Amino acid sequence: MVHPLSRIMVDFKQMKDFIEDPFIIDRAHDIYIYDDQGKEYIDGIAGVFVASVGHTNTSVLESIVDQMQRLTFAPPLASANQPAVHLAERICELTPSNFNLVKFASGGSEAIENALKMALQYHKQTGHPEKYKIIATYGSYHGGTMGALSASGIAGRRATFEPLMGNFIHVHPPNYNHCPLALDSAQCSISCVMQFEEAIRREGPNTVAAVIVEPVMNVEGLIWPPSSYFQALRKICDKYNVLLIYDEVITGFGRTGTLFFAEQAGAWPDMLCVGKGVSGGYIPLGATIINDKVAAAFWGDTEDGVQYNGGHTFGGNPIACTAGLAVLDYFRNHRIMEHVAQVGPYLGAKLTALKEQFPSIIDVRGLGMWWGIEFPQDNTTGQMTNDIGRRIERAARKRGLVLRGAPTMVSFGPPLIITKEQIDEMVSRLALAIGDVLT
Numbered sequence: 001m002v003h004p005l006s007r008i009m010v011d012f013k014q015m016k017d018f019i020e021d022p023f024i025i026d027r028a029h030d031i032y033i034y035d036d037q038g039k040e041y042i043d044g045i046a047g048v049f050v051a052s053v054g055h056t057n058t059s060v061l062e063s064i065v066d067q068m069q070r071l072t073f074a075p076p077l078a079s080a081n082q083p084a085v086h087l088a089e090r091i092c093e094l095t096p097s098n099f100n101l102v103k104f105a106s107g108g109s110e111a112i113e114n115a116l117k118m119a120l121q122y123h124k125q126t127g128h129p130e131k132y133k134i135i136a137t138y139g140s141y142h143g144g145t146m147g148a149l150s151a152s153g154i155a156g157r158r159a160t161f162e163p164l165m166g167n168f169i170h171v172h173p174p175n176y177n178h179c180p181l182a183l184d185s186a187q188c189s190i191s192c193v194m195q196f197e198e199a200i201r202r203e204g205p206n207t208v209a210a211v212i213v214e215p216v217m218n219v220e221g222l223i224w225p226p227s228s229y230f231q232a233l234r235k236i237c238d239k240y241n242v243l244l245i246y247d248e249v250i251t252g253f254g255r256t257g258t259l260f261f262a263e264q265a266g267a268w269p270d271m272l273c274v275g276k277g278v279s280g281g282y283i284p285l286g287a288t289i290i291n292d293k294v295a296a297a298f299w300g301d302t303e304d305g306v307q308y309n310g311g312h313t314f315g316g317n318p319i320a321c322t323a324g325l326a327v328l329d330y331f332r333n334h335r336i337m338e339h340v341a342q343v344g345p346y347l348g349a350k351l352t353a354l355k356e357q358f359p360s361i362i363d364v365r366g367l368g369m370w371w372g373i374e375f376p377q378d379n380t381t382g383q384m385t386n387d388i389g390r391r392i393e394r395a396a397r398k399r400g401l402v403l404r405g406a407p408t409m410v411s412f413g414p415p416l417i418i419t420k421e422q423i424d425e426m427v428s429r430l431a432l433a434i435g436d437v438l439t
C-alpha cells in the first residue's frame with residue numbers, strides 16, 4: 001500500500017526518512033504549533049521567519065475573511081485591486097521618499113526574479129543593452145527558481161541543477177567569523193567589498209547589470225557586515241552604473257529590529273526584495289520595492305514598449321495584500337518594533353547565558369528577533385560536535401521546540417510578538433535539548 005506521506009515531497013528532505021519520523025502540523029496559535037498527535041511546540045523560527053505576528057492572529061484573520069467575501073482574485077494581467085494599491089502605498093510610506101513603486105509577487109523567489117529581470121530590462125532601456133551579468137556572493141541563498149538559484153552561492157543547493165544560468169559571478173562573502181585571511185570584522189568586510197569592484201572591473205563594467213546581496217546572510221551563519229560595507233558597495237555600484245539589489249526576504253518587516261535592514265545598513269539599494277514576513281505567512285506574498293531611478297526606465301507611452309515585461313498570476317493577490325495591510329496595522333497598533341527593541345536583546349542575553357552551562361558554545365550572535373548559537377566544527381572541547389546543530393534541532397522537537405539547525409549552528413527567529421515569559425520557556429526547552437545531545 002502507498003504510504004499517504006509518500007505522495008508529497010517536503011523541501012530538501014528524503015521522504016523515506018521523513019515517513020519514519022513525520023512532523024505533521026495540524027494547527028497553530030500565537031507562538032505555538034500543534035502536531036497531528038496534539039503535541040505542543042514553541043515555534044522558535046516563526047515558520048521560517050514568516051509568522052511575524054504569530055499564528056492565527058485574530059485581527060489578521062478578520063481582515064482576510066472580510067476581503068474574501070468581497071474579492072478573492074483579480075487578474076494582474078489586466079487589472080489592479082484596492083488592497084494591492086493600498087499596500088504599495090503603505091510600503092512606500094515606510095521606505096525613503098525615492099521609493100515609489102512596488103511590484104508584487106507570490107513569494108521571495110519571484111520577488112528576486114523580478115528584480116534580476118528588471119535590472120536587465122533597465123539597462124536595455126537606458127542605453128546599455130550589453131549589461132547583463134549579475135554579481136552575488138558565495139554562501140547566499142536567494143531562492144529556488146532558476147534565476148534566484150543561479151544568484152545563490154551555495155554549492156549544495158546549486159550542484160544538482162548546474163550549470164544553471166551563465167551570467168552570474170560570485171565573490172567572497174564578508175564572513176569575518178571564518179575569514180580565510182583571519183582579518184577582523186572591519187578589515188574582512190573592506191577586503192570583501194573590494195572584491196565587487198575587482199569583479200566589475202575584470203568582467204568589464206560595461207557588462208555588469210547588478211549586484212545582489214543578502215544583507216544579513218542566513219545560511220552563511222547569521223553574518224552581517226558593518227555599515228561601511230554597504231556604504232562602500234553603494235559607491236562602487238554607482239561608480240560603474242551597476243544596480244544594487246538587497247534580498248530582504250528574511251530581514252524585511254521587522255526581523256532585525258528595524259522594519260528593513262537597509263535602515264541599519266546606512267545605504268539603500270536600488271531594489272529591495274521582500275517575502276516571508278510581508279504577509280505574516282497568512283497568504284503567500286512577495287514584493288520588489290523599486291527606487292525612482294529604476295522606475296523611471298519603465299514609464300513611458302505604450303508605443304515606447306518600456307513597461308516591465310514580466311508578471312505572475314498570483315502576484316498582488318487581493319487576499320495576500322489584505323494580509324500584508326493587516327500585518328502592518330498590527331505592527332502599528334501593537335507597537336511591534338518597540339516590543340522587538342525590548343524583547344530581542346532579552347532573547348540574546350538568555351541565549352548568551354547558556355554559554356556557562358555549555359562551554360562548547362563558541363558564539364551567540366544576533367540582532368532584533370533573530371539569534372543564533374554557533375558550535376565548533378571539530379571536537380576540540382571534548383564534547384561530540386559533529387553535525388551538532390541538526391542533532392539539537394531533532395532533540396528540540398522532542399522537547400517541544402521548533403528551531404532551525406545547520407551543521408554547526410542553531411538559529412531562532414520566533415514570532416516578533418513573543419513575550420519574555422515565553423522566551424524563558426523556549427530557552428529552557430532549548431537547554432534540555434542541548435543537554436540531550438551533549439551529555
Ligand SMILES: Cc1ncc(COP(=O)(O)O)c(C=O)c1O
Nearest residue numbers: 107108109141142143249250275
Ligand atoms: C534570503 C532569502 N531569499 C529568498 C528566499 C526565497 O523565498 P521563497 O522560498 O519564498 O521563494 C529565501 C527563502 O528561504 C531566503 O531565505
